[in-house]
Amino acid sequence: MRTDTQHNAYMLVCILLVLTQTVMAKTWTVCTSCEHSSIKGTIERAEAHDTLLVQKGTYREYEILVDKPLYIKGIGYPIVDGEKKGEIFQVRSDHVTLDGLFIINVGVSYTKDNAAIRVIQSKDFLIQNMVLEQLFFGIYLEKSSHGKVYHNRIIGEAVDEYNSGNGIQLWYSSDIEVRKNHVQGTRDGIYLEFSDQITITGNTSMDNLRYGLHFMFSNHDVYTHNTFENNGAGVAVMFSKFITMKNNTFRKNWGTAAYGMLLKEINDAEISNNTFEENTIGINIEGSNRIDYTDNDFIGNGWAIRVIGACYTNTFKGNNFLYNSFDISYNSKLNDNIFESNYWSSYTGYDLDRNGIGDVPYRPVKLFSYVVNRTPETIVLLRSLFMDIIDFSERVSPVFTPDNLQDAQPLMKIRP
Template sequence: MKNNILIAALLFAAFPLLSNTLVVCPDCPVNTIAKGIALANPCDTVLVQSGTYYENNIEINKDLTLIGEGMPVVDGKEQGEIFTVENKYFYIEGFRIQNVGRSYVEDRAGIRIRKSTQFTIRNNEFDEAFFAIYLQNSSKGLIEGNHISAHSLEEANSGNAIHAWYCSYLEIANNVVKGNRDGIYLEFVDNSLIHNNLSQDNIRYGLHFMFSDDDSYYDNEFVDNGAGVAVMYSKNIVMQRNVFRDNWGAASYGLLLKDIFDSEIFHNRFNQNTVGIFMETSNRLKIQQNEFSENGWAVKMSGGNQTNILSKNNFLHNTFNLSVHSAGTDNVFSSNYWSDYAGYDLDKDGVGDVPHRPMKLFSYVVSSTPEAMVLLRSLFIDLLNFSEKVSPIFTPENVIDETPLMTPLPVFGKV
């Protein structure tokens, strides 16, 4: 075992000595990237100097390092995929990849990686690259510092900025993804880390998990997407210190949870989303020490949610703090700070002496008759909420915080 590591280290150290660097530039003898790649030997570095290269369908089947010098532009002229890699090792850095062209029939990519086990995509720029980075059956990849933008208008003819399918051990960090369909799409992706990314203005989801387990995303920011993050049919996901804000629209969510189990949602901030967290048939989630402010609904629980714990969160000035469609059996709401709590604390222990019912009557009415929302902020509704607060009749009995906090908890997560 020890010997193996030593041998690997020696091999790695030896690579630069064995490899050559091949220069590509518009006025060089080698004036296209495709030619450079064809001429390069395995383990070589292809150095592409600045200029615009109109190329597409560049296939790579050997261990290569592609370095762009002075941000060379690779323009697909909307003709098709640009880099297609099917190899164990690949490294690319410093390219601007643009105009892949939209397609309804094939998922064209800026960089497609198949069956790789060690790859890095670093500090590239993508513009209108359809599926900018498309990963299939790969593992141990680092996608870092890329800036991916598109100007998608509808879901059907737009691609995901970073799309991964059947992958594991990925690290997706410090990328900026804007204006795509999904910012980051993960399907059957396990044991991966997604952190410090900014995902903004994507028309569907900022980050989208499907059938992906044991992943963790933290310190990301999801702004003004169709929905910030959707986690579906997944388990053991850790979500920490993310910011979900301005995901505002008729069908928008900060965080959409559907059929997910055993996950942790800690220290996140949800600000000005239509719905902070929407959850459906999700079990055993711990939602703690998050801050929900100025959302339409802070937390909206649809049917089939069980054994979830919602505690020590700050609920600040949301139109509705909580909407629970069917009460469920054993969800726990405890020790949260509710900005509309009107109780008192005579024994000065920081915990209100009167339990708080976070679900207003109007919230209940709206969940059964959505059209009733037109009465929002009407005097009648204020009176209705008040009378229900004084003597609860309609709101579910067990949606109650027995230990509401008198002051907000310290602020967590990114500022």
């Protein structure tokens, strides 16, 4: 009994504390013609856990330091104009929320990575509904964790790689959710370096100079349901482990070194249910091991999969390869990867026992792809009768292509 009353009393104190805090928390209104006309000044005066309502208008401010837990909300998208002088928001406190601001004109620098919003060593932040334009770096998270970047719109006008920044950059951060953002026209749309346990969902990254999404030395990350379109390369995953990539769409990444997905030194990853459509190279794989490619659709790519070298124990299962100029390209005679139960649109075998699996194995590597690897100009002979004859004879008796590289159970019907 006694413990119970004690417990109740404790609860009451708790509730009271929370209540007083909410009552104590003040709401500041910032507008160009009010008493508080600058965001920076109001933040200095505000106490922890206060709310700032920034009214519509233009605020010419930069290097705004948020060093206490605040909720800063824009009403009707107020413009914060940095006038190209430097960084605009810098968050150095836990529990900060930034919501609904329109930030423009971040200063471009060749010595400092100026960002529209930089979060430094903070936890539990929320950055949402922001619009960033004319930027250098967009949202830069530095040694931060447990935050959320949600529903922001980042539109850059990057022309050259050396004087442009990344849309969303995570550096030494962990446990962060990046959701429903739209990034376009930056250097790398989303860039992760030394960042673990990051979830990236439902973002659109397009027209970026380099990569739509870029991983460097980042492990145990998940990205799903994103769209990458018309970037230098859709997604570059490099030197990382245990990355899960699901339900993403990679479209129209065209050009001489353009890939839907570029894998370099990736181990133990899972790539499933993605769609690769009309890329010059669907997936470019180099030095990547133990990866499961399942249930992906490769449609109308130049090369669906190009394996450069040193790729072992990968499994390709249940994928649809539809109308690609080349299904698989290999540059060695060694093969340690398994191709099983895929659907290949150029498969010409038959199925006598009617079990849905072709009776003749399919060899996805054409001799022509070897020739093109060696002398790239020969690509002008694509689909010529002469090449078809040579490919056919190679298929009948493989000399140049790895003879165990085959799908022994090709599907007769496309996987729905």
